[in-house]
Amino acid sequence: DIQLTQSPSFLSASVGDSVTITCRASQDITTYVNWYQQKPGRAPNLLIYAAYVLHSGVPSRFRGDGSVTEFTLTISSLRPEDSATYYCQQLNSYPHNFGPGTQLEIK
Amino acid sequence: EVQLVESGGGLVQPGGSLRLSCAASGFTFSRYWMTWVRQAPGKGLEWVSNVNQDGSETYDVDSVRGRFTVSRDNAKNSVFLQLNSLRVEDTAVYFCARRVREVGLDFYDYWGQGTLVTVSS
Numbered sequence: 001d002i003q004l005t006q007s008p009s010f011l012s013a014s015v016g017d018s019v020t021i022t023c024r025a026s027q028d029i030t031t032y033v034n035w036y037q038q039k040p041g042r043a044p045n046l047l048i049y050a051a052y053v054l055h056s057g058v059p060s061r062f063r064g065d066g067s068v069t070e071f072t073l074t075i076s077s078l079r080p081e082d083s084a085t086y087y088c089q090q091l092n093s094y095p096h097n098f099g100p101g102t103q104l105e106i107k
Numbered sequence: 108e109v110q111l112v113e114s115g116g117g118l119v120q121p122g123g124s125l126r127l128s129c130a131a132s133g134f135t136f137s138r139y140w141m142t143w144v145r146q147a148p149g150k151g152l153e154w155v156s157n158v159n160q161d162g163s164e165t166y167d168v169d170s171v172r173g174r175f176t177v178s179r180d181n182a183k184n185s186v187f188l189q190l191n192s193l194r195v196e197d198t199a200v201y202f203c204a205r206r207v208r209e210v211g212l213d214f215y216d217y218w219g220q221g222t223l224v225t226v227s228s
Contacts (some may be wrong), residue, residue, distance in 0.1 A: 034214045036152075043221060044144075044152065049214035064205055087152055091213040095168045096142075096154040 002027050002090055004099035012105040017078045021102045023071040023088035032092040033084045035064055037084045038101075044087065048073065080106050108134040109217045113202050116222030119193055123226070127188040129203030129219055137161070140206035141179060142215055145199035145224075153199070157206065158186060171197075193226045201222075202209040 003026040013019050023033065031051035036044035046055045048064035051071055063074045075082055081107040088099040115127040129141070143155040156167040156177040165177050176189040186203055200221040207216050 031211075032213055038152070044215075045218075046214060046216050049207075049216075050212050053212075055214075055216065079140035086192075089152075089154075089215075094157075094166045097156070098144075098152040098154065101151045 001095055002029060002097060004088055004090055004097055006086075006088060006099040006102050008102060009100065010103045010105070012107055013078055014107045015078055015080060018074060018076045019078065019104065020075075021073045021086055021088075021104075023066075023073070023099050025069045025071075025090055025092075027092075028068050029090045029092035031067050032090055033064075033066070033071045034089045034091065035062075036087045036089065036098075037082075038087065039084045047048060047086075075104075078106055082106060111204065111205065111217055113201065113203055113219045113222040116201065116224045118225045118227065120228050121193060121194050121195060121226055125190045125193065125224060127190065127201055127222055127224070129186045129188075131184045131186070131205070134205070136184040137181040138160035141177075142204045142206050143177060143186075143188050144204060144215070144218075146198070146202070146221075147199040149195075150199075152183075155201070160196055166177065190224065193224075195226050198224060198226045208210045 032053045035048040038044040052064040061076045085103045087103045110132045112130045139223045158177045162179045179186040202213040202221045204218045
């Protein structure tokens, strides 16, 4: 099975800042990585697919990058509503594992 | 508007069974793979199972294999997850999601609100 790690596990930043979350895979997953945002008590929302493609309706402040085994999600010009947990997921092979998540706090 | 609505969750004793349903609307259901993902209380997301467009292919995570069965009824625009031999560690919110699968692309774009399964004596 392909394992995903995320760093950091917790992030605290201020409104207007930029932050980057890293997702690392245990094997080459080309660009079959997606990023989701989840707020407490809600379903996940797709942000980025295929490593860097912005899902419809997602603000351009969100940017994905990377390939092979290392991927990043960068959020620029942070807003209070960006407070959430962010997960990467690989769909290169089964099981379609998620990373452990990164909790982002907006100060 | 795409909508996915799960139902069927509840409290069940260890060893018991439940059948979860996910009713889809707003898109041509029979053209899409469907997925179940779960989330234990205070924990991260765990992929559980996938089913292809006509139900002939299914995949699931090792921890549920032989106990959970995914199926679908395209005439009713619904996907199901039969949960048998439930364990305390199966306690979670279960989400269904639509899978978009094209050349070079593979993602889950629409999700339901989830249904809570609690396994406890």
